[in-house]
Amino acid sequence: MMKQTLRNSVFFMIAFFAAAVSLNASAKVQKSMTVDATAYNSVPGQTDDDPWVAAWNNRLRPGQKVIAVSRDLEKHGLTNGAKVKIEGLPGTYTVRDRMNKRFKNRIDVxxxxxIKKARQWGKKKLKISWVRPKKK
Structure with missing residues (x-):
């Protein structure tokens, strides 16, 4: 009986520790900031050699909700695959491209x-929000 109780106690402690580690590893932090927001197109002159391939080698496809980010935003967790909500736009956008290093605090929708839609969009200051993994 004593051995069974000891085994149960050890099992419980291991399960508790594993759950605590799992919760900590999946902890996330909600982030938000105001950025300049512009728009871009998959046309020569606005992109590199292949206008349908983004900076991280992602092939862009019609219908996707994609943004490019200035490189200074990457340190905030806005890297390839990050999901972003943009003030005033429905749905969630995915970071799939990065901008030239000359741009700061900026996203490109x-x-x-x-091209006409992008020009009408112009340049705006908008709040964006995303979730990033908690630093260990």
């Missing part, structure tokens, strides 16, 4: 080939 991908508008496929619709």
């Amino acid at each position: 991908w508008m496929e080939k619709d």
Whole structure:
């Protein structure tokens, strides 16, 4: 009987420790900030050699909600694959591209080939929000 109780206690302690480690590893931090927001298109002159391939080698496809970020935002967790909510726009956007290093505190909303729509968008100051893994 004593051995069974000891085994149960050890099992409980191991399970508790594993759960605590798992919760800590999956802890996330909600982040938000105000950025300049512009728009870009998959057309020559606005992109590199292949206008449908983004900076991290992601192939862009019509219908996707994609943004590019200035490189200074990467240190805040806005890296390839990050999910971002943008004030005033429905849905969630995915970071799939990065901007030239000359840009700071800026996102670029991908508008496929619709140059007119991108020009109408112009430049805005908008709040964005995302979740990033908690630093250990």
